[in-house]
């Protein structure tokens with residue numbers, strides 16, 4: 419176990435290059451299972467979730483080569499082995515193995531997924547989708563057993579807009595007989611990335627990026643080469659860091675359109691944000707106006723940036739209201755921020771953030787991935803030294819965090835925890 423140490427107060431400046439998107443990568447790797455020849459994925463982030471998925475696929479018999487962000491997955495020798503426990507529970511995205519294995523073998527036995535604790539995270543819409551395609555789904559002892567003699571396309575209306583269910587149904591439906599129509603589909607950029615790889619593999623998909631996606635199933639999917647889109651959540655985190663440290667950071671290798679909701683809020687607060695074709699420069703200020711933030715499915719404000727932006731709002735002069743409409747309890751960072759001197763009250767899905775003069779460094783704990791990111795931001799703003807424990811959560815989503823922040827002038831380092 420490691421602790422992250424941050425000596426706050428520096429104005430960060432320079433250029434940071436954004437890695438490939440975690441939430442695309444964790445779906446693209448399972449998608450590769452569907453091919454009948456090797457798939458090569460480029461621009462993979464070097465993060466914990468990717469290493470865990472690689473181990474899971476190897477256990478299932480895939481041959482994997484991985485060098486410098488490029489992974490070659492040969493799925494031709496894979497077998498439908500049950501995966502009830504173990505690594506499956508270490509990440510949320512293991513649920514994509516359900517759709518991918520169902521599409522490839524017509525069966526799968528997979529433990530229920532893990533991921534960040536943000537309140538209940540049911541997968542009923544994934545199950546509804548698989549059942550609509552003709553699969554029998556049984557849940558028993560923490561695992562799902564899925565079986566279909568043949569998958570047949572259908573019309574599926576999602577009761578909630580779900581990123582995971584949309585992608586999972588796309589994976590299975592790519593190999594179903596006939597057409598599947600997903601209504602009330604999610605529109606996140608990562609969904610377009612998955613549709614792009616499936617299309618390169620030979621699938622016929624239209625409507626991605628709208629709330630009606632049509633998938634015409636095909637008999638075979640072939641190998642291909644694919645490069646992952648930039649991680650808009652990592653990019654957004656560095657944009658917030660620029661604002662929080664009154665710095666001047668150019669966030670390079672991004673798709674500025676993916677970050678419009680954050681850009682608008684940073685400008686509303688008073689930061690200067692300059693967009694170019696594939697970079698965004700944020701010039702932070704010493705004074706910020708308070709703003710209200712409501713998280714929504716894309717293109718709304720992303721829930722994954724709610725925790726990071728809450729840290730920034732502690733610097734605004736006045737009261738901001740943050741409402742998370744996606745998760746019922748994504749506020750575990752708040753107690754830690756309060757320990758650092760923040761004035762925040764949580765009621766239900768809403769956090770009321772009153773600006774304070776300064777945060778003070780102290781010992782805090784990363785309770786989940788973006789809670790960890792919010793504490794890093796708070797630590798960079800705070801007086802004195804902040805010690806963040808349970809860094810493994812942060813390592814699920816941020817490639818080379820310490821190195822990237824160092825290069826921007828941050829005083830940040832890792833220490834190995836004493837065993838006793």
Ligand SMILES: CC(=O)N[C@H]1[C@@H](OP(=O)(O)OP(=O)(O)OC[C@H]2O[C@@H](n3ccc(=O)[nH]c3=O)[C@H](O)[C@@H]2O)O[C@H](CO)[C@@H](O)[C@@H]1O
Nearest residue numbers: 441510511538539540541542543544578580581582744745
């Ligand atoms: C690996 C990955 O890509 N994770 C992202 C994905 O998670 P994930 O795919 O789990 O999130 P969903 O979009 O599915 O969840 C959105 C909302 O729908 C609810 N829901 C979802 C599925 C379901 O079957 N039933 C149901 O009720 C969830 O509890 C949540 O309240 O999208 C979230 C919303 O942008 C992000 O926070 C996560 O970073």
Ligand SMILES: C=C(OP(=O)(O)O)C(=O)O
Nearest residue numbers: 510511533534722787788
């Ligand atoms: C919630 C997140 O991840 P996961 O869905 O993998 O838990 C996240 O990336 O902020």
